[in-house]
Amino acid sequence: MRRGRALLAAAAAPVAVAAWHIVPAATWLPPVRAALFPALDGRGSPRHVALTFDDGPDVRSTPHFLRELDHLGVRATFFLQGAAVRRHPALVRTMAAAGHELAVHCWEHQPPWLPRPVAERRDLERAVLALRETAGTEPRWYRPPFGVLTATRWRAARRLGLRPVLWTAWGRDWRARADTDSVLSDLCKRLTGGATVLLHDSDRNSAPGSWNVTLAALPYLVARCRAAGWGIGPLAEHGAGG
Structure with a gap:
């Protein structure tokens, strides 16, 4: 009998660990975030919209975004991959010098489903160090790959x-089928004052060439925010909590 209970406990332990790891990933669902974790949902000042980009820096595409943002008079928060920061340090320093906020996305995209506590900590440490040493900035924000915030992350x-x-x-x-209209339509489903907007300045983990669509949609997004009376800029100016 004792042996049976011990075997059951041993079998249940991995299930419990996996559950502990993955349950927080429910915050990926917008209704869960909005109701229980408004700061995680990116809610800030109702007079402001936070503009954020994932997956850079990318020497093929990021410079186009920097020029367009400069033309629009807008600064943004860029969630960067640490490995790419190491590969393109000059571009990262250009981003910082232009007044953009640099944040941590990951070292490189990794599947989120298996618990990797040591690896997750090591990868984030490497990404933080890469930003600190390259741009001389101390990152404040973190957005996990795929938006899946597991317990270990x-x-x-x-x-x-x-x-x-x-x-x-x-x-x-x-998406491969995304176009300017679809990007703006999807954004507007939850675009309000106080929102944090997610876009991508690289197709590193997206459909090839998809960044062109994002770039084309950018001036329309900025114009819409300004017409509504919302400022648009980085998370540092958003008034969001931690």
Whole structure:
């Protein structure tokens, strides 16, 4: 009998660990975030919209975004991949010099489903160090790959002093069939004052060439925000909590 209970306990342990790891990923669902974790949903000042980009820096596409943002008079928060930061340090320094906020996305995209507490912490440490040494900035924000905030990712970010934030409105601009109209339509489903917008300045993890669609949609997004009386800029100016 005791042996049977011991075997059951041993079998249940991996299930319990997996559940602990994956349950926080329910915050990927917008209704869950909005109701229980408004800061994680990217909610800030109702007079402001936070503009954020994932997956850079990318020497093929990011410079186009920097020029367009400069033309529009807008600064943004870029969630960067640490490995790409190491490959393109001059571009990262250009981004910082232009006044954009640099944040941590990951070292490189990794599947989120298996618990990797040591690896997650190591990868985030490497990404933070890459930004610190390259741009001379101390990153404040963290957005996990795929927007899946597992327990191990959350814990690793908190230990490094990073504030996890996902998004309020996204353009689903990574899709092969996305176009300017679809990006703007998807954004507007949850675009309000106080929202955090998710777009991508690279097709590193998206459909090839998809960044062109995002770039084309950008001036329309900025114009819409300004017409509504909302300022648009980085998370540092958004008034979002941690």
